[in-house]
Amino acid sequence: MKYRQLAIKNVAGNWHQYIAFFLSSVFSVMIFFIYAEFIFHPGVVNGTIRAADKVRNGLIACEYIIFIFSFFFVLYSNSAFIKSRKKEFGLFTLLGMNHWQLKRMVWYESSIIALVSIAVGMAFGSLFAKLFFMTLAELLKTNDPIPFRFVPKAVGITAGGFFLLFQVITLFNLFRLRRSKIIDLLQAAKKPKNVPAFSWFLVLLSLICLGTGYYLACISNMSNIVKTFFVVLFLVITGTYFLYTQGSTAIFRKLQRMKSVYYKQTHLITISQLVFKMKDNARLLFAVSILSAVVLTASGTIYVFYHDSRSQLLEQYPQTIGYEEQGMEGHPVMDPQRIRDIMRQDKVQIEYEFEMTGVAVPFQVKYINTTDTSALMIPASKYNELAERKAWKPVKVEEGHALFVFPYRNILGHDFFAKGDLLETSIGEHKMSFEMDGQIEHGLGNTSIRIRSFLIINDEHYRQLMDSTPDAFKIRYYGFELKNWERTNDTVNRVISEIDLEQKPYFTSRVQNYLDMAQANSLALFIGIFISVLFFIAAGSMIYFKWFTELQEDQAVYRSLRKIGMTPAELKRVITTQIGLVFFIPFMVGTVHACFAFKALGNLLAVSVWKYGLVVIGLFFFMQYLYFILTRYAYMRRILK
Template sequence: MNFRQLALKNIRGNWHQYGAFFWSSVFSVTIFYIYSAFILHPDVINGSMPAASKIREVMIACDYIIVIFSFFFILYSMSAFFKSRKKEFGLLTLFGMTKGQIRWMVLLENVIISILAVACGIGIGSLFSKLFFMGLARLLEVDSPIRFVIPVKAVLLTVIGFLLLFLTITLLTLYQVGRSEIIDLLRASKQPKKMPAFSIWLVVLSAVCLVAGYTLAYQITLMNFILYFMPVVFLTVLGTYFLFTQGSVFILRRLQRRTSLYYNQTNLITISQLTFKLKDNARMLFMVSILSAVILSASGTVYVILKDTRNQLMEHYPQSIAFAEKGLDSHRVLDPDVLKSTLKQNGVELDYEVRMAGIPVRIPVELGGRVREQQLFIVSEEDYNTQAKRQGKPELRVERGHASYIYPYKEQQRKSFTPGQNLEAKLKTGTRTFTLDEQINGSVVPTQFDISTLLVTDASEFKEMMDATPNEDKSVLYGYEIKNWEEASPTVHQIEKMVPEQEKQNFGTRVNQYLETKQLMSLMLFIGIFVSFLFFIASGSMIYFKLFTEIEEDQAQFRALTRIGITDKEIRRTVSKQVGMIFFIPLVVGLVHTSFAMKALGNMLISNIWPYAAVVFVIFALMQTLYFLAARRSYMKRILAHSVR
């Protein structure tokens, strides 16, 4: 038997370990190739597909992420394989094989696995790239489908890149083989384990860090995000590390003291073995927990923003089409009759229209110790309440001589004025003083115009001011809400062309903003799903590797237990609990971390995002459950096969 045959036999014999690593590597290569095939697609490079240029940079960034992540994942996997085969290497050394020959055998094994993974990844990527291109073409709304091609540069980039990656990590792994002595290799699985210990101070530190991190995350808003983000990440990561390295042992040791629980059925075996397993695998579980939180947070954020786009735009653009004009009936931006006629000609039905006239004024505001003037738009409480009622917002009651300040941006919770403060409005006819009743964040008019910040006054007092103000010093806000506005893009685009170039800043539409934002977020979600799924497969594989690197020790323990009368049913129950704990504890920790991340996101968006976040949570939990069932089945089969009655 030569080294090539020996390497092939070792791969077949260790396929239960190589399998998860191999398919995870194949998936990494597949995603990398598909993204590279689009990046290096002739139509993208030549500019024949202008709409695709906006996501080319995103895919390039994803390729870098895949390579960096694959490096650490493969390095971890190779190290896990080496540790699980120390006894095998010791026996081969005892039979006369030199360290150089062992290195050559391991190198051949990894080269074979690498070539197969790259070949399978490119083959699968080529098969599914057409579907990927079809999905992109639909999201980009291009007139013709993206041509199916297999770019030679993409193939070469994938082959050279991943083979170099595999080779580099293999060489790093081989360095460990040469440093181990025969006696160490043979005794690798026989080393006695000390009772896991913990530091109560580190347990307390873990709790303090997590509570502090969660508290800060709970308080994050758009205004303090930059200030709070890094402390939250640092505290959460540090707290999670000590939670697994110290807290897990603390909790299990406490459970051992509860005799009613500890001595109930097979809990003694389960808890005793978990005490060692969680301590030994603490770093791996820590990494999986953080990885799960990253996957859930990233996927949840993109999905939430995609689903919440409509609500956010409805807040900032209450009407489908809106424009602001200086002067009554000046029609500098657009003639309302022409707009309504265009809608009718194109078969677009108008739901309602808004005409809100008012007076632009300047009011002194103290910001940073300096007094500056801010432009407000004085409107009647009747006009304001009409729009507030339509939008489901509270109506106002304003007395004469009083006013309510309406700040346009709901997500920015700043306070420009305080209740009871006197505001001096500089009108053309003189200065008028108002007592401020309240400040409300979130306007009923489009937020993009200069007159979006409102000062709501008593109706009779407003009429007096309007009568005393020349028409040319007044402003008018026009708004038009159309039915099925998501499908009215061609008509809205036609109307937008009628607006003079110098008045473009005074015209706004929700339709185009919605379609552009929705398209971008859909593309981000579409691209991110593959990377997130890659991270998910890798995180599950890390747990899978750990289970099978310790399987010989577990088999020996269960063989001993069967000799003293433990049944197959009890073994199944014990194994299910242990494997379930290792799979689902990181999931639970990741879900808790992500829940606070979603709370922070909800604070920034000023929106109820939990229904959307729950969808992501449920999907991830179901996927993890399927992975757990598959791993448990394979693990159980190996354990029961080696149990001796």
């Protein structure tokens, strides 16, 4: 029998060990190839596809992430496979196969898996690339669909890059195999294991690190995130590592001393084996937990931005279109009647109009070291007029008092003005002071050059000030909210086309900002899904083939248990419990990490992100459960065979 034939038979005979690794590699190659097809697409390179350059840069970054991640994933996988087959290699050596021949056989096996993975991955990539291009064309709002092209450069980079990756890792593992002796290879699975030990100090250190990291995440905000981010990252990673290497052993050893639990049904067998399995696989479970936390946090963050950016846009642009004019004579930007005429001609319905007149007054807050900050002073009745439409709580401002209205969320963790603060300002030479009634976050008019925030004062006081203020200091704002505003881009562009070039900066529109934002967020979500699923599948695959690399040892243990009277039902219960714990403990730890990351994200955005985070966690939990069912089914068949 030739070495190539022997290698093929070995791969076919151990397919249950290789299948998860093979499928994960195929998925990595497929995503890499699809991205490469778009990156080197002639229409993208030549710039004929609208907005493709934005996607291209993002996909190039994703290609690096996929390749680097694939390197470490394949390195770990091959190392685990070789470790599980040391006894087999020892037998080959004992029968006369020298180290060179053994390495040659292993090289053939790795090359076969690499070539098949690359071929299948690129085949599926070609199959799904058209669907990928159709989705991108829809997201980019291109006039014509993106045609599929079989790009030779994408084929060469994908095939060459991944084959080189497999070869480098294979050579690295062969070097490790060369140093093993025959006796070590034959007795690799028979070496007795010492009872796992742990340190209470390191267990306590783990809890302190995690507790401190979680606390810092909870108090993170925009003002301290730079200081706390890397500290939290270090503490959580350190705490998680000792949680598995020390804490898991402490927990299961404690369960062994609890007789009411340990001697109940099959718990003795389950806990006794998990003491060793958790200790032996501590580094793997640690890596999977961190990987799960990264996937959940990244996916949740993208999903939060996808949904929350619309809410932020509506806060900053409360009207579909709005513009401001300095002075009270004429309409240097546009006559409001002209806008009404255009809307009527295009059959666009105006939901409501909002007009306010005020004066920009300078002020200074203790958290902003500047002297040119200003707010538009308007009466409380004008605020309440819009509040009735927006279902906000109306306000009442007394003489000599003022209320600060800020159009952005409070992400700094503190208000610019607290109740009782004194604000000093002026209109021309006329100086004034107000006792502040606090601050609220609402957008009254579209944020623009002159208008950033608002100062709400008593109506009577406002009239007195306006009567004594020259018209040249006054600012008029006109806002129009349109029905079905997302589909009014052509009409809004028609309005903009009639505005003088020098007056255009004073005109604002929500529509174009929304279209740009929706496009960017949709692309980020679409691309991020592939990367997140890749990472998550790889994490599940690592647990999958870790179980199958220890299959022979487990078969010997379970055969002994059957001989002493354990029934198949009891055996299934033990296996299900063990696989379930090893599958879901890292996921739950990663979920806890992600929840505190969501808390920090909510602090930064000044909004609750839980409903979005829980959706992401639920979806990935469902995927993890499916992976667990498939692993349990395949493993049970091998054990009971």
